Amino acid sequence: MIYSAIIADDEKELRIYLRLLLNEVWPELVICGEAMNGEEALHIIESERPNIAFLDIKMPGLTGMEVAKKAAGICRIVFITAFDKYALEAFEREAVDYLLKPVSKERLVETVRRLRTNLASSSMPPAELSEAIGRALAILPGKTSPAFLQWIRAQQKDVVRLISVDEVDYFKAEDKYTLVMTKGGESVIKKSIKELSRELDPNRFWQIHRGTIVNVSRIDAMSRSLTGRGVLKLKGRPEFLTVGRNYLHLLKQM
Amino acid sequence: MIMERAYNPIRRYFGVRNFFKMLPLVILYDTLIAGFLTITGIDGSFLISLIMAQCFGIPIYTLIVVALRVLNPEGRFGRSVVICILGSACGYIVGSLIGPWIIYQFLSIKIIGFKAFSIRSGVFALTFGIVASYVFYSIAHFQVSAKLIQKERFNRLSSEKEVLEARLRLLQAQIEPHFLFNTLSNVLSLIDTNPAKSKSMLSDLIQYLRTSLSRTLPAVTTLGQEADMIRAYLDIQAVRMGERLKYSIDIPEALRKFPFPPMLLQPLVENSVEHGLAPRIDGGMISVKASETDSAVSIEICDTGNGFSMIEQSGIGIANVKERIRLLYGDKGRFTIEENPPHGVRASIEVPRNDL
Numbered sequence: 001m002i003y004s005a006i007i008a009d010d011e012k013e014l015r016i017y018l019r020l021l022l023n024e025v026w027p028e029l030v031i032c033g034e035a036m037n038g039e040e041a042l043h044i045i046e047s048e049r050p051n052i053a054f055l056d057i058k059m060p061g062l063t064g065m066e067v068a069k070k071a072a073g074i075c076r077i078v079f080i081t082a083f084d085k086y087a088l089e090a091f092e093r094e095a096v097d098y099l100l101k102p103v104s105k106e107r108l109v110e111t112v113r114r115l116r117t118n119l120a121s122s123s124m125p126p127a128e129l130s131e132a133i134g135r136a137l138a139i140l141p142g143k144t145s146p147a148f149l150q151w152i153r154a155q156q157k158d159v160v161r162l163i164s165v166d167e168v169d170y171f172k173a174e175d176k177y178t179l180v181m182t183k184g185g186e187s188v189i190k191k192s193i194k195e196l197s198r199e200l201d202p203n204r205f206w207q208i209h210r211g212t213i214v215n216v217s218r219i220d221a222m223s224r225s226l227t228g229r230g231v232l233k234l235k236g237r238p239e240f241l242t243v244g245r246n247y248l249h250l251l252k253q254m
Numbered sequence: 255m256i257m258e259r260a261y262n263p264i265r266r267y268f269g270v271r272n273f274f275k276m277l278p279l280v281i282l283y284d285t286l287i288a289g290f291l292t293i294t295g296i297d298g299s300f301l302i303s304l305i306m307a308q309c310f311g312i313p314i315y316t317l318i319v320v321a322l323r324v325l326n327p328e329g330r331f332g333r334s335v336v337i338c339i340l341g342s343a344c345g346y347i348v349g350s351l352i353g354p355w356i357i358y359q360f361l362s363i364k365i366i367g368f369k370a371f372s373i374r375s376g377v378f379a380l381t382f383g384i385v386a387s388y389v390f391y392s393i394a395h396f397q398v399s400a401k402l403i404q405k406e407r408f409n410r411l412s413s414e415k416e417v418l419e420a421r422l423r424l425l426q427a428q429i430e431p432h433f434l435f436n437t438l439s440n441v442l443s444l445i446d447t448n449p450a451k452s453k454s455m456l457s458d459l460i461q462y463l464r465t466s467l468s469r470t471l472p473a474v475t476t477l478g479q480e481a482d483m484i485r486a487y488l489d490i491q492a493v494r495m496g497e498r499l500k501y502s503i504d505i506p507e508a509l510r511k512f513p514f515p516p517m518l519l520q521p522l523v524e525n526s527v528e529h530g531l532a533p534r535i536d537g538g539m540i541s542v543k544a545s546e547t548d549s550a551v552s553i554e555i556c557d558t559g560n561g562f563s564m565i566e567q568s569g570i571g572i573a574n575v576k577e578r579i580r581l582l583y584g585d586k587g588r589f590t591i592e593e594n595p596p597h598g599v600r601a602s603i604e605v606p607r608n609d610l
Contacts, residue, residue, distance in 0.1 A: 010532075011436070011494045017443030037535045058432070060498075060535045082435035102439035150573055151591075153562060162562055162591035164576050 003119055005052035006033040008041035010059045018103060026112045038062025045071045051119055057081040065137055072130030090136040148201035154180050154187035169218050169234050171196055173211030209244040267398050268323035284311035287382055302357060309353035314345025314383055342383030419581050422574050423517055429466050437490050455493050458486040478510030484523050491527050498537025505544045512551055515582055521571050522555045522601050530559020552604040561597050
């Protein structure tokens with residue numbers, strides 16, 4: 001029985017190297033395609049329907065994981081990775097095949113032996129194999145996004161600039177938009193005060209009014225006006241900010 | 255062994271500058287005494303009392319200050335009291351000798367009945383001397399401790415700043431294992447097929463590692479060294495990504511010697527490549543450019559990658575660069591991140607020329 005495989009890796013030298021190694025340890029294996037990104041890999045897998053896919057995890061377009069999710073029913077998957085602590089733990093636990101870069105011959109011989117036994121028992125990948133891959137992928141942490149907003153995209157004249165939230169003195173609602181007040185000037189963003197209050201670190205930013213969020217580290221002084229309302233003064237800013245009745249409790253702790 | 259003279263605020267305090275700074279206060283105090291003696295009728299003439307009071311007061315003050323500076327009691331209260339009493343006594347003797355003489359010279363009045371060593375004048379001199387000493391001691395003490403507190407605060411702030419900077423630098427000097435293993439894989443695969451290329455890749459890696467690992471030490475580096483490291487990194491990535499990565503580095507020869515903190519540019523370049531260009535199927539271009547004005551040096555890193563999402567993905571890496579520029583340059587340093595249309599990021603760092 002002649003088996004076929006594809007190699008997907010965005011790095012050309014590594015594709016060539018794996019092909020050479022495979023040729024050495026498993027000369028009868030036909031390499032029916034090489035892909036340099038995720039989309040290409042999926043395309044080749046669907047058209048060529050190989051028995052095995054060697055997939056690099058980190059690829060432009062679709063990642064190896066995303067390709068595997070779609071191709072697990074078609075062929076057996078061997079992941080290739082240089083270093084990915086979480087992925088390796090998941091693969092070990094679910095007994096998913098993987099190769100570590102740089103790929104060593106001994107490890108490849110072992111992988112090939114397993115693949116051959118698997119393929120000999122049934123030409124179709126067993127359902128539990130694709131399930132195992134699914135489980136391994138599920139326990140991987142998703143793209144980690146920072147817990148709180150750190151950067152704000154703001155239009156300044158004709159350029160879009162990233163402003164670090166540390167630079168912001170305060171945010172102020174203005175019609176549909178929000179003004180970002182910094183030492184260097186003001187800029188407009190589309191995010192509403194409501195969205196900002198959810199995304200900003202509540203230890204560093206306090207909403208003091210329906211339409212105002214201040215950077216706590218910039219607060220200079222707080223006092224009560226004659227009418228009993230709270231007013232805030234920020235460091236290095238001339239204006240006074242009004243504290244809404246519902247937010248006065250925040251300032252009690254100062 | 256070199257003996258270092260410890261910072262002594264008391265000794266410093268009793269210097270020439272402070273002596274003259276406080277002198278008007280002494281003269282004022284003497285004048286008040288003269289006024290008091292005249293008003294209470296103890297002495298008949300205000301003018302004579304005034305001259306006498308200055309003749310006592312100024313020598314007493316001078317002797318005490320000189321004694322405190324020379325003998326340096328360093329906060330031992332008993333000794334300070336002894337110095338003040340002895341100073342008052344000696345000053346009093348000096349005053350009672352030169353006072354009548356000055357009055358005779360300028361006013362042609364001979365003081366009759368002035369007994370220099372009478373009990374009454376001795377008690378007055380001692381009383382006023384002690385009051386004055388106490389007031390001046392309090393002022394000095396207050397000012398010295400204020401100065402000490404200030405100095406302490408300054409020391410603490412600057413050491414906190416250094417610790418923070420060192421920690422941030424250490425964070426940034428960490429080498430991504432993914433990058434390391436991928437590069438080694440490439441070297442391994444090239445050994446048979448293209449030995450020359452594998453050799454040059456390996457030497458780039460060595461340079462990259464050597465510089466990266468030495469960056470945890472607080473040494474001053476130059477813009478040229480940073481550029482060399484970035485070039486080594488980009489050369490490696492160019493082998494890995496092939497046609498997908500194009501780059502240019504343009505640092506004028508004159509700016510290569512400019513002192514520049516390590517690990518500021520490199521995280522930006524690595525971010526651009528890892529998160530901006532590598533995920534794109536057709537890759538892109540990155541350029542590093544330095545320029546100067548009379549007062550500042552600016553470096554710009556432009557890429558045609560995926561845009562701001564790469565910075566949002568980078569987590570603390572870029573925020574770290576920002577924080578370090580603030581720590582190192584204060585308000586004089588600038589760090590901006592802009593969109594590079596149609597897609598990509600333009601990061602610029604501007605630092606003052608004559609700093610660091």
